[in-house]
Amino acid sequence: xxxxxxxxxxxxxxxxxxxxxxxxxxxxxxxxxxxxxxxxxxxxxxxxxxxxxxxxxxxxxxxxxxxxxxxxxxxxxxxxxxxxxxxxxxxxxxxxxxxxxxxxxxxxxxxxxxxxxxxxxxxxxxxxxxxxxxxxxxxxxxxxxxxxxxxxxxxxxxxxxxxxxxxxxxxxxxxxxxxxxxxxxxxxxxxxxxxxxxxxxxxxxxxxxxxxxxxxxxxxxxxxxxxxxxxxxxxxxxxxxxxxxxx
Amino acid sequence: xxxxxxxxxxxxxxxxxxxxxxxxxxxxxxxxxxxxxxxxxxxxxxxxxxxxxxxxxxxxxxxxxxxxxxxxxxxxxxxxxxxxxxxxxxxxxxxxxxxxxxxxxxxxxxxxxxxxxxxxxxxxxxxxxxxxxxxxxxxxxxxxxxxxxxxxxxxxxxxxxxxxxxxxxxxxxxxxxxxxxxxxxxxxxxxxxxxxxxxxxxxxxxxxxxxxxxxxxxxxxxxxxxxxxxxxxxxxxxxxxxxxxxx
Numbered sequence: 001x002x003x004x005x006x007x008x009x010x011x012x013x014x015x016x017x018x019x020x021x022x023x024x025x026x027x028x029x030x031x032x033x034x035x036x037x038x039x040x041x042x043x044x045x046x047x048x049x050x051x052x053x054x055x056x057x058x059x060x061x062x063x064x065x066x067x068x069x070x071x072x073x074x075x076x077x078x079x080x081x082x083x084x085x086x087x088x089x090x091x092x093x094x095x096x097x098x099x100x101x102x103x104x105x106x107x108x109x110x111x112x113x114x115x116x117x118x119x120x121x122x123x124x125x126x127x128x129x130x131x132x133x134x135x136x137x138x139x140x141x142x143x144x145x146x147x148x149x150x151x152x153x154x155x156x157x158x159x160x161x162x163x164x165x166x167x168x169x170x171x172x173x174x175x176x177x178x179x180x181x182x183x184x185x186x187x188x189x190x191x192x193x194x195x196x197x198x199x200x201x202x203x204x205x206x207x208x209x210x211x212x213x214x215x216x217x218x219x220x221x222x223x224x225x226x227x228x229x230x231x232x233x234x235x236x237x238x239x240x241x242x243x244x245x246x247x
Numbered sequence: 248x249x250x251x252x253x254x255x256x257x258x259x260x261x262x263x264x265x266x267x268x269x270x271x272x273x274x275x276x277x278x279x280x281x282x283x284x285x286x287x288x289x290x291x292x293x294x295x296x297x298x299x300x301x302x303x304x305x306x307x308x309x310x311x312x313x314x315x316x317x318x319x320x321x322x323x324x325x326x327x328x329x330x331x332x333x334x335x336x337x338x339x340x341x342x343x344x345x346x347x348x349x350x351x352x353x354x355x356x357x358x359x360x361x362x363x364x365x366x367x368x369x370x371x372x373x374x375x376x377x378x379x380x381x382x383x384x385x386x387x388x389x390x391x392x393x394x395x396x397x398x399x400x401x402x403x404x405x406x407x408x409x410x411x412x413x414x415x416x417x418x419x420x421x422x423x424x425x426x427x428x429x430x431x432x433x434x435x436x437x438x439x440x441x442x443x444x445x446x447x448x449x450x451x452x453x454x455x456x457x458x459x460x461x462x463x464x465x466x467x468x469x470x471x472x473x474x475x476x477x478x479x480x481x482x483x484x485x486x487x488x489x490x491x492x493x494x
Contacts, residue, residue, distance in 0.1 A: 001421075072472055097478055102470075141472045174248075184431030184490070222485070223349075223494045225319055225388045231344055234478065235485045238469070239494065242486045243431070247470045 002039045002050075003031055004139045006146065010043040012068065017041060017051065019061040022132070028056050039063075044138065044146035046071055071144030075246055076190040080105040081233055082158050084200035085116050085126075090230045094198075095130045099137035099147050101237045102246075106130065107195075108152040113202035121152045155197075155208055159215040162195040167217035169197040169204070170236050177209055178221035182243045196236065201229045249286045249297075250278055251386045253393065257290040259315065264288060264298065266308040269379070275303050286310075291385065291393035293318055318391030322493055323437040327352040328480055329405050331447035332363050332373075337477045341445075342377045346384035346394050348484045349493075353377065354442075355399040360449035368399045402444075402455055406462040409442040414464040416444040416451070417483050424456055425468035429490045443483065448476045 005023045019027060019041075027033050034056050041063065042048040050066030081103045083094055095106055108130070110118050121127070130149040138146045159167070166188065171177055188194055197217065204212070212219075222236055241247040252270045266274060266288075274280050281303050288310065289295040297313030328345045332338055332355050342353055355377070357365050368374070377396040385393045406414070413435065418424050435441055444464065451459070459466075469483055488494040 097475070100472060100474060100478065101482075102472065141474070143472065182489070223488070225347060225349065225390065227347060227388070228344070231347065231481065234481055235348075238482045239485050239489045241470070242429070242489060247486065 001142070003027075003033070004040045004042060004048075004142065006044055006135050006139060007041040008044055010041050010047055010049060012047060015065055016054075017063045017065055019063060020059055024056075024059050024061045027053070027061050040069065041065070042071065042138075042144035044135070044144070046074065046144050048144040072142050074143070074145055075102050075104065077188045078104045078193040080107055080162070080193070080195045081237070082107040082109055082162070082195050082197045083233060084109050084111045084198060084229075085114055085121060085152060086200060086229055087115055091126070091130060092133055093230065094233050095133045095149065096137040097234045098237065099134045099143065100141040101234070101241065102143070103147050103237070104145065105147050106134065106149045107158055108149070109155050109158050110152055111155050111200050112205035112208055113200045118152050118154070127151055156211060158197075159212060159217070162193075163215055165193040165195055167195045167197065167212070167215065168220050168240070169212045169217040170199065170232055171209070171219045171221050172203050172226060173221055173224045174226070175203065175209060175219075175221070177213075177219045179219040182220055182222075182240060184243045185245075186243050188244050196233070196240065198233045198236065199229065248389070250274075250280070251287045251289060251295075251389065253291055253382050253386060254288040255291055257288050257294055257296060259294060262312055263301075264310045264312055266310060267306055271303075271306050271308045274300070274308050287316065288312070289318065289385075289391035291382070291391070293321065293391050295391040319389050321390070321392055322349050322351065322488075324435045325351045325440040327354055327409070327440070327442045328484070329354040329356055329409070329442050329444045330480060331356050331358045331445060331476075332361055332368060332399060333447060333476055334362055338373070338377060339380055340477065341480050342380045342396065343384040344481045345484065346381045346390065347388040348481070348488065349390070350394050350484070351392070352394050353381065353396045354405055355396070356402050356405050357399055358402050358447050359452035359455055360447045365399050365401070374398055403458060405442075405444075406459060406464070409440075410462055412440040412442055414442045414444065414459070414462065415467050415487070416456075416459045416464040417446065417479055418456070418466045418468050419450050419473060420468055420471045421473070422450060422456060422466075422468070424460075424466045426466040429467055429469075429487060431490045432492075433490050435491050443480070443487065445480045445483065446476065
């Protein structure tokens, strides 16, 4: 399989393209590719084309573009993972895996039991870091779409923005608010937008549970064991996709 | 929720129990519990009882045992994850998460594309390490059963030992050997034994695929994206459990 590079400016009909920055460095220094190397470039929105390296210099790589290739299939609906920011590097793995599983956007949120504030996340440029991880994951798993990692907000704000769409809030068995079980055969209409909410290490507060209920969220509890907060999205997303006939 | 401790010698009818070693250290030094603290002890085979600390000394803790409590529900069949040993610490996370997901045993295997040999694994006491991680994960996720982590063996040996049982080999889309899709409504009979085989970073070799086919394994491919080897079991096990009506 040829290596893949992210080129947001790729178009359907151009003959040539220049890679620079991170992507050029990856091509020349990590993969050590040079003139004649065959690869693929994708724009992060679903377009993917063949390409050949014409010249590779310091931090700049000139490509000759070839035919358009069929990109990996995407979900027929939009799927946003609304993930409470976790401690340490745990979000890195979640962003990487959610990208691999096909989400179309990632909305980090700060909740009652989160240990970080929105201001701290912004000061540390976390959104930019997570966006880079999403790009890197898309390259590896061969998606031509890079999920947008949007700015962190509070739960109430995130609930408000998803109002009217399908909202699934993942809850622990101990929360005691499980809704109807997820059923194979549930279908999400093409073009719909689904928001899946995953909580922080300490779970949702009671107030958050009632806020979500008022906003129209459906509660989903998977199994009767306590799952690690880091693993919740990685466990729930494939099960939901399978139930919806999309895995 | 009271903290939980692993006590392999716990019985149904004893009044007292002594914890030592790792568990006593966890109780006194990490959680800093002393006389009067309420907790639970489980034997790793499904028995769980209430207990109160009577005395906590250096490395030894005396407990008074209370009533038996209902342990977390276990699967009605045996489920062994046969996992190709991965690089670095990746197996640690797999053992931890597979325990949380309810497997009853973990069989590490060395495959054609594995980077470590059985001898290296034994010299580094990896089995003992993974068994400790399984115990720790069971404590956290409130299972009273600790999956046995058995000694590493080769794939052929593992296939031979699971012959006659349900064998599912997880394969990448690029392997081109997908069997019938996993269907919701597939049921595993109570008391049966299912073996789920997950491969190494580089995937199964062609020879391994044909070995498995000859041994009667069914090939399962989840989705059409390339999944990270580290994430394969964590994605596949919940989907299989959901399909079988066990999540």
